[in-house]
Amino acid sequence: MSSETTRRLKGSFVLIGAVVLLVLIAGTVFYGLPSTSAAPPETSPRESAAVRLSSEAPDTLVIPVPTVATMRLTVATAQPARSAQPLRLTGQLMLDPSRLVHVHTRFSGEVVEVGPSDRGKDFPLRVGDSVHKGQLLAILWSREIGEKKSDLVDALSALALHESIYRHLKSIDNTGAVAQRSIEEMRRAYESDLILVERLRRTLRSWRLDETEIQEIETEAKRIHERASAGPEGAPNLAAPPADPRWAEIEIRAPLDGVILEKNLTVGDIMTTDDDLFKIADLSRLVVMANVYEEDLPTLSAMPSDRRTWQVRLTAHAAAEPVTGRIETIGNVIDPNQHTAVAQGWIDNADRQFRVGQFIEAVVPIDGGEDEVEVPITSIIDDGANKFVFIARTEDLTVVQRRPVEVRRRTGRAAFLPNRTNGGVAAGERVLTRGVLELSSVLEELRPTEPR
Known part of the structure; x- marks a missing residue:
């Protein structure tokens, strides 16, 4: 092949390569331009x-x-509140502390008898029995009380002897047969006996022995003195009669009408002054302790004291007739978890239809409702001292607004707010009842941070 032919072939190849290169560049430019008919980029489901x-x-x-x-x-x-919507409180029945007594013994001793119940002498008292004020509960045998009674008898005997001698010495004082010093010494002994007898009497009274028991002790001392003086001259009659079986006994009696809640003794037990022998309570009136929500406190506190009454019925027997009671105090301490205070009052329980510890519902009739609306309790966002609701601004719930509200009172199902848009909800407005806590959290995250 000649050199001329070779040059022509190389020129052809260069021309063809240039044409192909131009076609590739033109295609790249054409297909790289954005198309006005192209679909927009898809948005992720999370963003949408x-x-x-x-x-x-x-x-x-x-x-x-x-x-x-x-x-x-x-x-x-939001609906207009009913005008006479009562305040419903939950709580519990409790013992009245002022009507509960712990029965103790004033002296340590052995239980020798438990008092009989109303069922008969063969049925000793037990828990649940009713007792009356002054009724015999138990008898204890105490060496301490027996010794103190004997001390009084001994002091009375010495007093009688020294009094007799002193009077005799005074009768012969003018004769000079007795020294004046002996008379003064006997007078001093007589006065000491008087002081001792009075001190022992006061001690027994401080131990709450009544005057009848003290009089019996003095009578016993007189009998002993007369028995000692009745024998032949120079040989007093010391033959003692049978001992009084009740000499060292202590009778434990009921201090009030009530029911035995605890009995902590039986025959043969040794009881001390620190032991609770019985616990007796007067159940004719019970204390009602009910929880009041924080926002209900102003309403309850504003009620006149003579109108603070409630209708109490057992939670377990909601169909039973309620019993009317009175609210006496409203607590000053707010429970940090429930945001409730304790209202305390009482109800009559003369027929014993209520029992201590039972759960109750107390209904308090209150005025108001004319300027209030009622919303479901699930719509309230309780953020400590602040309360909120979400108001639906569109029919499809795609736009909602959180609004601070004042909760005046609430029940188990509804909350009552002022009938206004500022600090409340207007009647007819729609409030969210589901998902409010989640939306409130989202709102707090999206709100711009306030500059410090």
């Missing part, structure tokens, strides 16, 4: 379901329709 903060109103959220469906948001319409 995101809740955002509205710029048109404060504390307002814009919720995509899929999120509304996913959260299953529901609403309820």
Whole structure:
């Protein structure tokens, strides 16, 4: 092949390569330009379901329709409150501390008898029995009381002897047969006996022995003195009659009418002064302790004291007739978990239909309701001292606004708010009843941080 032919072939190849290169560049430019008919880029499902903060109103959220469906948001319409809506409180029945007594013994001793019950002498008292004031509960045998009674008898005997001698010496004082010093010494002994007898009497009275028992001790001392003086001259009659079996006994009697709640003794037990022999309570009136929500306290406190009454019925017997009682005190301490205070009062229980510890519902009739609306309790967002609700601004619930409210009172199902848009909810407005806590958390996250 000649050199001329070779040059022509190389030129052809260069020309063809240039044409191919131009075609490739033109295709790249053409297909690289954006097309006006191309579909927009797809948005991720997460971005399409995101809740955002509205710029048109404060504390307002814009919720995509899929999120509304996913959260299953529901609403309820605020209704005008009923005019005579009562305040319903839950609580418990308690013993009245002023009507509960702990029965003790004033002296240590052995239990020799337990008092009989109303069922008969063969049936000793037991827990649950009713007793009357002054009724015999038990008898104890105490060496201490026996010795103290004997001390009084001994002092009375010495007093009688020294009194007789002193009077005799005074009768012969003018004769000079007896020294004046002997008379003064006997007078001093006589006065000491008087002081001792009076001290022992006061001791027995301080031990709450009644005057009848003290009189019996003095009578016993006189009998001993007379028995000693009745024998032949120079040989007193020392033959003693049988000992009084009740000499060292202590009778334990009921201090009030009531029911035995505890019995901590039986025959043969040794009891001390620190032991509770019985616990007796008067159950004819019981204390009612009910929980009052913090927002209900102003309403309850504003009621006149003579109108603070409640209708109390057992939670377990809601169909039973309620019993009317009176509210006496409203507690000053708020429970940090429930935000409730304790209202305390009482109810009559003469027929014993109530028992200590039973759960109750107390209904307090109150005035008001004309300027209030009622919303479901599930719509309230309780953030400590602040309360909120979400108001639906659109029919499809895609725009909601959180609003601070004043909860005046609440029941187990409803909350009562002022009938206004500022600090309350207007009648007819729709409030969210589901998902409110989640939306409130989202709102707090989306709200801009306030500069310090």
